[in-house]
Amino acid sequence: MPTITACGSALGCASLRLAANHGFTTMPTDRPKFFLTTAIDYPNSRPHIGTAFEKIGADVQARYRRMQGYDVFFLMGNDENTVKVAKKAAELGQDTQAYCDDMARQFREVWDALDISYDIFIQTSSPRHHECCRKFIQKVYDNGYIRKDKYEGWYCVGCEAFKTEQEIKEAGGVCPNHKTSPIRRSEECYFFEQTKFRERLLKLYKERPELIQPESRRNEIISLVKEGLYDLNITRTGEEWGIRVPWDPKFTIYVWFDALLTYITGIGYGDDEAEFRKWWPCDIHFIGKDITRFHCATWPAMLLAAGVEPPKQVFGHGFVYIKNEETGAAEKISKSLGNVVEPMEIISKFSGEAFRYYFMRECPFPGDGEFSWQRFADVYNSELANNLGNLYSRVVTLISKNFGGTLPGGRKIDPDAILPYYQADLEGNRASPDGSEALALIHPGSTANVIANLKSLVEQCRYNQALQTIWANFLTPANRFAEVTEPWKLVKTNKGNAAEVLKYMLVPLRTVSILLKPFVPRAAETIYRSFNFTKPWEHVQYEDAAAYETQGDDLRILAQLEGGKVKPLFPRIG
């Protein structure tokens, strides 16, 4: 059996993912565990930028937790046991399984291009998932929470779900999601009696206020459970594709019921008890805000019905809208509007890292955000190319060109020693009006405070605020410091002072390389590894960003140069 260890690198995870699909065992560890999941996607169309938004938000959390010493397991997958998928395959004249496998490959191609560091990718058509699902539903049946009955109601084919009278009425006689007329459908079926869990759910919300995140979605769920909870029809008849109900095989399990179970079948429920116990309960389920109800009411009720503890947290993130460049209106991403943007279009023009940065910086993860090509290019050029990229290129190139790639004493910096350089006007009359601000960024005390704040922002998934903080506290002041002190001129007139200035540009550069590791892992690694910093890259934690190097003396450039210049991190795009 292959062994799983936490893994931060894209390469490591690639092999790990393969291994993980064939069963696994885990080395015992005393590190705290962190188990997170994303919603699993319908593979009847390729992922769009909104789908990618969620995966990146989850990946930042996974990478941050690994960095901070957690033993992380990150689960993703595709939701394949659906009529829509079988239909789509039939339309294309393909075998349903072959179609699912090919779509899973296409999804993973996109996730790999975005460096999503998942540990396992579940296809719900896999025999293992089927087997574990059947065990779960049997358990709920044996525990007396499933009854046979008849269901008649309004059914939306697009949602593959019955809609309540009220939902249809409020939307004006159509499905609120699809704006299409529902059909009247009546069938014999099995109900999951989730209404029996009303009191236990309400108690759970009270005991675990952090269960439903962000806070704003909590009241909505509480009132729904109080007033609008109904028993859920969890079976279908007459369908070939899907998972059979173990005690009554003419029925298949409703796709939602089996999809939710991915979160536990993927970590060994039903076939590896030790593994399951190790990871469960889930630390965060990342989902879109539109499916909060299923995750915060039905899912915990299902688990309670099977005697399993509910998850610790469900995080309902916001949506990405497309900004119509002509009208300025924010539009929902939809095929019918013809505005679907595929992640690969953006990745091939810019890069996977630029993609990650834009969506984490521009779209508040708990709220909603917008995409436009113009805005993307503006953010890319101003924040990545001209700010982060420029600082990096300047430091590496100036040290390489003027100091033979070695800055004596460059690893022993007393941040307080910068004071004279800020106060004493370096070239006559050039004292920095922003000296105090720039100074704050290299003072260990204040950096430590900023980092403590950043940790809390990342842990709350407030990624856009975290990135804003990094730019405002470190990168923008460091660039301003460079503009004021002009080390590229100083090297010609006062080399000693130029060396000091460069040392002080290095401090924030090193700091941000560490802080950006969960967000833009490749650029962050490139920056860090361009210098002979002491701590191995694999082991840096957020706290290390506050403590400058203490060992050794000389700072050496390790980056490879071409024609005296370092390769740009984010080449400007016109």
Ligand SMILES: [Zn+2]
């Ligand atoms: Zn619908």
